[in-house]
Amino acid sequence: MKDLDTNIVHYWLVGHPIISQFEFKHGQTFGATLLFPILSILIYLSFTLLSLRFPSLLPIVSTATLRCVTATHSLVLCILSLIMVVGCGVSVIHEMAANVHDWNWIICYNRLNYENVLLRGPIVFWSYAFYLSKILEFLDTLLILLSRSRSRRLSFLHVYHHALVPLFCYFGVATGQSMWHVGVITNASVHVLMYAYYFLFAIGKSQVIYYHFTSEFGCSGIDVWFYTFCFNVSLLALFLNFHFKTYAKNNSKKTS
Numbered sequence: 001m002k003d004l005d006t007n008i009v010h011y012w013l014v015g016h017p018i019i020s021q022f023e024f025k026h027g028q029t030f031g032a033t034l035l036f037p038i039l040s041i042l043i044y045l046s047f048t049l050l051s052l053r054f055p056s057l058l059p060i061v062s063t064a065t066l067r068c069v070t071a072t073h074s075l076v077l078c079i080l081s082l083i084m085v086v087g088c089g090v091s092v093i094h095e096m097a098a099n100v101h102d103w104n105w106i107i108c109y110n111r112l113n114y115e116n117v118l119l120r121g122p123i124v125f126w127s128y129a130f131y132l133s134k135i136l137e138f139l140d141t142l143l144i145l146l147s148r149s150r151s152r153r154l155s156f157l158h159v160y161h162h163a164l165v166p167l168f169c170y171f172g173v174a175t176g177q178s179m180w181h182v183g184v185i186t187n188a189s190v191h192v193l194m195y196a197y198y199f200l201f202a203i204g205k206s207q208v209i210y211y212h213f214t215s216e217f218g219c220s221g222i223d224v225w226f227y228t229f230c231f232n233v234s235l236l237a238l239f240l241n242f243h244f245k246t247y248a249k250n251n252s253k254k255t256s
Contacts, residue, residue, distance in 0.1 A: 013087040014094050014122045022125035024173055031132060037170045041163050044138050048159055051145045061146050070143050071202035077136065078195035084130050084188040088181055091122035109178045123181050124173065130184045131169040138162060 014020060026032050051058055061069075096103060141162055144154050172180045 009086075010090060010094070013083075013090045019087075019091075019122050019125045021120075022122070022128070023120040024124050024128055025119075026174065029128070031128075031135075031170070032174065034170065034174075037135075037166045040135055040138075040166060044141070045159070045163055048141055048145070048154070052154065055145075055148070058145060066143070066146055067202050071199055073139055073143065074195045074198035074202060077133070078192055078199055080129075080133055080136075081188040081191040081195060084126055084133070085185055085192060088123060088126035088130075088184045088188070091126055092181055092185075095121075095123060107179055109176055119173075119176055124176075127173045127180055127184050130188060131166070131173050134162075134166040134169050137165075 023029070024032055031037070092106070096106070099105070141154065141159065144158070171177065172183065177183075
């Protein structure tokens with residue numbers, strides 16, 4: 001049963017024809033032109049500036065409706081981010097298993113070796129999905145504007161971040177940027193937690209979660225757990241760095 005479940009997950013995240021045969025074709029795939037992110041950003045900035053300059057243009061939305069929309073939006077992006085984390089992670093593992101003797105691509109796409117396969121396959125599919133999700137995140141700004149809340153004022157950092165990220169994501173996919181899958185997994189992982197919190201906040205449960213973890217009746221040693229987690233991540237990074245340096249040295253010795 002466990003193997004069957006694993007095969008099902010692998011099929012839907014890696015083996016499905018839409019994913020396994022996906023190819024990012026410039027000028028053909030939706031959003032696969034530089035004009036797409038640029039126009040999207042210009043529309044986003046124009047709408048944001050007009051809304052700030054003329055707030056009366058925005059409809060008045062009740063608090064209950066706005067909370068419902070915010071909760072739905074946050075839940076969708078939380079689930080979508082989680083799927084991208086798992087999908088891209090499984091795709092990387094699948095690629096590693098298929099190329100046991102060549103793991104250099106994990107940290108560096110060699111132009112000569114990967115020129116013909118760089119923009120196709122499961123990893124590229126999830127990178128593309130991540131790129132498009134940045135357009136969907138423009139709605140974050142709209143929800144803040146509609147809230148008209150003094151405690152949730154729109155900051156320059158928020159607009160700056162949302163405006164530029166889609167452009168960098170486009171270049172990441174379109175140029176076959178080395179280690180882009182690492183960026184997708186780490187960034188999407190952060191967004192899982194972030195949008196989960198936004199969802200809980202929208203439904204009024206964020207304080208309950210905070211109290212559960214930090215109060216005297218909550219989980220013991222949660223602070224130590226956090227620092228231990230960070231320590232383990234640093235160890236993993238150092239180990240991978242050591243592994244790839246050693247692997248590169250061994251390869252150079254063999255070739256020489």
